[in-house]
Amino acid sequence: MSLLAEKNTPTVAVQRRGFSEFALRLRVSGVLAFLFLVGLIFSLLTPQFFTVQNATAIASNAAILSIVAAAQAIVLLTRNVDVSVGSMMGFTAYLTADYASRHPNVGAELVLLALVIGLGLGMINGLLVAYGRVSSLIATLATMSLYRGFTYMYAHGQEVTSNKLPKWMLHSVDLRVWGIPALVIVCIFVVVLVAIFLRHYPIGRRIYAVGSNPLATVFYGLRIQRVVLLAYGLSGLLCGFAGLLYAARVGTVTVILASGWEMSSLAAAVIGGVSVTGGSGTVIGAALGALVLATIDNGLVLLGIPEFWRMFIQGSSIVAAAAVDVFIGARIRKSLQGQRFGRRAA
């Protein structure tokens, strides 16, 4: 009976899986497979790797980077880049920590302060790129120096030590819920929130559209500048929050906090399948990319492999992921403009 009914319904849409589509959809599963592979290799090499305790350590290490990778991903989606993420974290971390050290009774409004500072820094980037029409790499390279430089000037070489920070701030990151670090839960929550925003809200889809085909946006009434400004604002907001978490986690806040994170966040996003040419990728992928990096880090430490290899692996995974990206991008361009006359004249 049901079989008959199925036969009578008109055949709905043949499932089409062209190469480009396949490749685009494959990416997230690719990261998962890679993560599994890396985990497997380390498990075979050292017995210390595959333990609950170690898994918790990896997750804690990946947590903050996953937020910053998500921030980076949002900007990458619009076909821009944000290399000032580390400086925004450092700037926010230092200023909030300094504020907390002067106001011992400060409460949750510290979080608000971090968010506001981060948002402001991100908006500056966004204004430069969207309205100032400065290339995103140059603009954020400049603010990377500016924000860090300002932090140095403000700090006068001082650091904020953990004994000056409020107790609740330091304890909050050590909390556990059913054995899971609160830090991990908070970060998962934030990443999922961003993912929902990008996937389910019209403005989120516009971020994808702007990166996918900026020239087409005018035909859809999309204001590209607003979208780019928003993306940078969000990136700053997330970096501000990540900076505060990082300050709480390390306890002692120095002016060089989170330097080099632009590289890690870029690596995480790209490994996670976010396209550097815009329009493609997910923040979940970027967060998984952060997990991959943290796993590799952890494994190398357990195996006693020098720090140099960490940078080597980070660099080569960016190259590899970017190469895949270029390859897929070329195929997509071909499929979009390709055979306009092709099928006829050939």
Next chain:
Amino acid sequence: MSESASSLTALRVAGVSKTYGVSRALADVSFDILRGRVHALLGENGAGKSTLVKIITGIVEADSGQIFVGSKAVHFRTPIEARIAGIAAVYQDPKLFAHLDVAENIFMGAYPTTLAGTVDRKTMYERAESALRQLGLALDPRSLIAGLSVAELQFVEIARALVADLQLLILDEPTSALTPAESGRLFKIIRTLRDKGKSVLLITHRLEEVEEIADDITVLRDGRHVATRPASEINRTALVQMMVGRPIETLFARRQSAGLGKEILRVEKLGLLGKFAEVSFSLRAGEIVGMAGLVGAGRSEIAQSLFGIRPPSTGRVYLNGRRVIPRDPNQMLRLGLAYLPEDRDSQGLILPESIVDNVTLPIVGRLARFGVLNRASERQIATSAIATYDVKATSVDQPVSSLSGGNRQKVAFAKWLATKPTALILDEPTHGIDIGSKAQVHRITIDLADSGLGVLLISSDLPELLAISDRILVIAEGRLVSEFSREEATQEKVMMAATQDVRGLAQ
């Protein structure tokens, strides 16, 4: 406007003008599109059709004039506002987002949303699917745009227009990427819309299509409104006359044929996969051969193929009696062929650089001794070039970006002629330059031919082609479809040949 008239009018264009820099795209254009009619908008390349569509849909702002929907004056700032008012357009090239799925593209900018403000995916996919089904397209609305065929992309654009609460559908050359069967399907949809009382504004170059489906016809020429009539009142000949019938500009008299020399360039069955095929012609010393055709017919591709930018996939090329295989522009320049690209600002010149650096760029190799450039001889060449071509500049060190369009074109001439070619391909050399410079470019072209060069002139400006060519080749959809001698050629004949439907031939 009386009440009854306004209730019959879907859209009124009233006195719309638009200028881009010095060139006038539209001048005081007025006409009405009636309810429940298919209205064809015709005109040559550059007549202002696409600009008008962009003004109607709010992509481009008119300098003056107004658009009325019904009896209400409207001023759309974005295509989404036009869409809300029931006007949707499908542009010539699909403008879609490759990384997003079909349904998202259909609803981009106007997503159905839930109470929580999120995209209502269920509704979105359902409505997308029903729109696609209406078009007879078995396409999963969840599949990504990347990987669809060109025809499918076009139908996705049309589906996008259909999901709006549509009063007027604008189609800008929708069939250029479609097979006859697909075009037939599209026409069926157009008729259905018309029967429901909606209006369709159809821009096309194929006069067969106009005869088949249009109820009213508006012709634009050089940005001016020529006529709006019911289709039943005009035949094809009259139509073509209206499209091309401007007086031949007296600025350039027809050229007296010079004596022709030996054959310089011979092309046999040249083809480039997916662009053009089976193109054969020859070019003699002292001859100007015009190449006519619509935008996208493949003329520039033929030229670029000969010049080695996109090497041909089939056919033979003989230059000065020797068989050559075009591989790259350097090689072709050495062999004596030069090419002035259509888009001189991005392909032909390096704008921020000085005149001297531009002029000598193709020959820096020859001017160098042991790898060091001889600046003095560079300046000498550039100085004599600006004198020869009458470039209005204060010095050869002036950046090219500071020159007018006509003077830039002259620098481009000087640049390529510094290579001392025997054959020259000019791709739309007078596009977008003022009338005075235009005449000078014609003068230069004729002088070059008289001095013994073979010139292949690609131009969409028919009076220009007719005035200075010795022969005219007509390209349509990647094929050489006709050849006219100077005596035979008229604007009407060339236009007819260029607009014919050669799909049967090509398949």
